Amino acid sequence: MTALSPVPPRATAAPVSPWVLSAFWFGTAFHWLVILLSLVPANVVHFVGEARKGTFVGLLTVIGAVMALVIPPLVGAHSDRHGRRLPYLRLGVGVNLAGLVVMALAVSTLAGTAGFWVYVAGFLLVQFGNNFATAPYSALIPQLVPAAQRGRYSGAMGMLQAAGQLLGAVGALVVSLLHLPDAALYALVGAALLLPALVTIRGVGPVDGTVQAPAQQAPSPGSPSATEAAASAKESDSWLSLFSHQPFLWVFVTRALFALGQYSVQPFLQFYNRDVLGQGDPVRSNLFMLACIIVASIVSALIGGRLSDRVGRKPVIYAAGTTMAGAALLLLAAPSFGVALALAVVFGLGFGAFTSVDWALGSDAMPSERSFARDMGIWHVAFVAPQFIGGPQGALLDWGNAQGGNLGYTLVFGLAALFFVLGVVLVRRVPETRPGPA
Template sequence: MVAPTIQPSLPRVSPWALSSFWFGSAFHWLLLLLILMPADIERLVGSAHKGTYLGLLSGLGAVVALVLPPLVGSYSDRVGKRITFIRWGVAANVAGLLVMGFGLRAGFNVYLLGFLLVQFGNNFATAPYSALIPEYVAPAQRGRYSGVMGLLQLSGQLLGGVVGALVGTAVVPRELAFVLVAVVLGLSALVTILRVPEPPRQELPADTAPRLGWLQLFAQNAFFWVFVTRALFSLGQYSVQPFLQYYLHDVIGRFRLFGLNLGNAVTASSVMLLAIIVGGVASTLLAGQLSDRLGRKPVIFFAGSVMAAAAILLLFGPPFGGVLLLALVFGLGFGAFTSVDWALGSDAMPSRRSFGRDMGIWHVAFVAPQLAQTPQGRLLDWGNALQPNLGYTLVFGIAAAFFLLGVVLVQRVKNLK
């Protein structure tokens, strides 16, 4: 007897409802990783070891993100549930945020415990959630849906940047920022939970492609090279992103814009992130729809080339206005990549019988590169100790190399435009 699996003909769901959870998750990670955690870690361990400890914390969280999604995704395939996992994962995520927000005075270990709970909850929800796009959306519409998801992701990051600029002020005290992250994440997840039904469990046709073993999955050309390409883009992103606040403080130093002094690197990093996101929003929907017509690869070529060029030019330490211009250019590439990311991953799925597991494994290509923050943080501190700002030259140069390598290797994806 064939085990019950998920029925191929499913009701149409709104791309906005489907992508709502990604809005809250994007707001959550931007504010947490780029604004709140760098400042908290420096407060806990001091300036001399900030890069090492921030990299360590992020690396430990990435271990959870590496192991959990494929396991949870595989189990969600077996029981035929997706939304239930999102519900419980978000609850754990919110609990972890509150531990981080109100446990800073208890020391680094409590802060770490809260962050690991955040990682556990978010990844518990993400693997089953990732399966919803290939499950519900026909291949010819995946670029459009992926574009909407990219737009909401960048909009969530935009809101995170605005809130981040106010963190530490009387408007948004630090503890309130953690509460806001929990509220936005919870409400956006609620839209997806209420508006996207659980896929009904029924038998798949006998001629449906079989579920592949892990080795067989990576032997499949499209999946392997899409996985590698996504990992390289993520390596580039995570080689630079966590250290932007430190880069602005140590390399740029002065933060004047149109005659206004922004005061400190925390505020300046929020403004820089806003510039990246504005550029991303400008390219996201257009690139997603173009990818349905022209193919995914041309969009990836554009995205990687632009992001690499911007990372290299930042090494020259331009005035803060120039930094913002480069951030805007980087955002154009980042938005273009974001717009096709989910569509490219969905196109590479080999079997309907294992969407949850396979998208969970694909998600590892996004989160596993967070492990690079640990050696990159040590490289940053080591290089800067040898020579002022040498660490930033090494880290940003490596990021550019990752982006360019992703552009080259995406050409190896067969049977996908």
Template sequence: MTSPSSLAAPTAGPSAAVPSPWKLSAFWFGSAFLWLLLLLILMPADVKHFVGDADKGKYLGLLGGIGAVVALVLPPIVGNYSDRVGKRLPLMRLGVGVSVVGLAVMAFAATTLNGMNGFWIYTLGFLIVQFGNNYATAPYSALIPELVPQAERGRYSGVMGLLQASGQLLGGVTALLVGLLHLPGLVSYLLIAVAVLVSAWVTLSGVPETQVKVRKESGPRLSLAQLFAHQPFLWVFITRALFALGQYSVQPFLSYYTKDVLKQENASLSTSILLMTIIVGAICTTLIGGRLSDRIGRKPVIYVAGTLMAAIALLLLIAPSFPVAVAMSLVFGLGYGAFTSVDWALGSDAMPSSGSYARDMGIWHVAFVAPQLIESPQGILLDHGNRLGGNLGYSWVFGLAAVFFILGVILVRNVPEAPRGARKAG
């Protein structure tokens, strides 16, 4: 039997023409729009509406943790099913429809209910959104390694990062306009549904069913133990998890940070400005980072990106004013954009068997999702530290974020990259 550690990353391209990177990655635009508005703008405000100010961190962390369980378990299961039945796009369609239903439940709870009863119905809607989105993205995640030759994955990953950042930017602009115009919360939920449906349509129409031919026998199907014994996959999984731990140590509580630390009266507006600044920085480096990684390798880009992100996570704690925090956010965005532009290419390169792309990408996706479980303990840590005074809770969670980013930078050295010649040859 072939040893997992000796398996080279698949380099075979598609039998048909490679689809446009813009159409192939379009669904990430709508998904990014959804999660930015939902996680960073709507959910913090809605949770505070349901449970009050004193326990907002605990219940927001609880909500994120419950949703993360679905995102943790579902992608490998759906991915495995997708590989076995040889279907990608029909599963995407079903998942998108389910997520829109979940958005309707969340909108209903947020706009008509109060108290803990409203919170639990809101939580149900969030679970449905998580289920539908992950049901769609599990087979979708297999499309880049399945259809794109290795030599072009950096470019495609860069386009995907750009569309993700653009979706997030539009989400921030939407939140800003909704706040300035004092529009009802229902408007935001409707716009999310439209963005998800339109972006999914672009991808589904740009990747014909006949172009996606799942190769069941094109490589040995590894057990989970063999998959994690495959060194490129193991280290990519670990380092992606560390970067995600850094992100989720801060991201859910950014709205509370602008209110408590930066003393901004309109926390939603201030958070939107910070987020848009981060995203503008990210847009500046996504395409550059992806193309650069095709030339010099993935890891050098991550070294620089992760170090920038760690430094800014610490510096935000001592930002003397909101304008300084905005400038720091721009620098953080430059690092974040470079990281996202390379992340998907590095993960695709690490896939050991083209016969189980959806399952293995689903397991790899767990490295990004599982750290969302940290929201609940981090929320408790935040509330406890702040009760001790001096916004100590923010020092703890932001400090942990920096530690996770640095560990990711250090350990990504262990990821064996494909030889430079293999990337050029495809």
């Protein structure tokens, strides 16, 4: 007898607390906020100077995006075949931590272009390890959580991500105020990644084995059930077939548009604080702005997730995307740092609502239980592939600013708003099925 592909059992009640299940997202949120929005911009200036900062930050973003684009689908498919998630999380976190050490050593001991490429090598290790860990881990929400509870779990995940970002901003601010070396901040990032990972590994461990059901006896050849099983397996094995599944296609497209909006602005906020708002300490003022965004997103994340279980995912997305687009445009006209902080709060309310629904909408759109990790990995591409826009946006920023009048920021922020609006318009194409009662 031949065995069918392992099919995870459908959950009737989530066996793990949403806070335990999403703990690792807290660590990754802390990790990436500090690296991408505090350490990388400052470290790039250290290596290459002011004149080329936008181009090299964009280049680093693109290089990292290559890893984030390729790894999740491949590792996710491998995880589906083996039916386990946590071994990938353990190994990935180890590689990630090694990359942080390389980056810290490069900043502490090297300078110039040669030092920058050592720094890039460490950044690639960080990207590889983090994506290796998160691809299979991403499958746990659709796999373990019933559809009617996914909004609540997605909201908890969004709230933990926002809390991780907030504490990351606070931690970076404290290190700045104490005038500690960058190595201290890298050590803090490593600890903030490792400890939540251990919480998730320990909490999910007892149910990780339920990912793979015992092999079942195959139907007789030629029977209707055998034909259906073969067709299902063939469809599950085809990556391109995912995009013939309308819910997945439109969720992928709209998530990519929201990510394009985010990555059009995110790498350059620190520069915006200095060049547009005239802040003498752009690192510190950027952290204050991020704190406003994150606190507001915490407020809206849990509310948005629970609300989406009642009214559906798309109405929350409509409100969130419109809010973010408006705030991005108004930031260009902010007359003072105080007004910019108020607009950051508005943007954060939209961002928190979006993240609270994002994973629930994506989980609802998965076409097959046979390939949760692979499909979530491919869906994750919609979030990481837009990081490539950091390269052209960085070059556009430098070109526009060279024309005078901070034109570069007008172009970059304007494009971000356009992407958010397109995401709102096209999410209407998602054929959402509202979850039933839990």
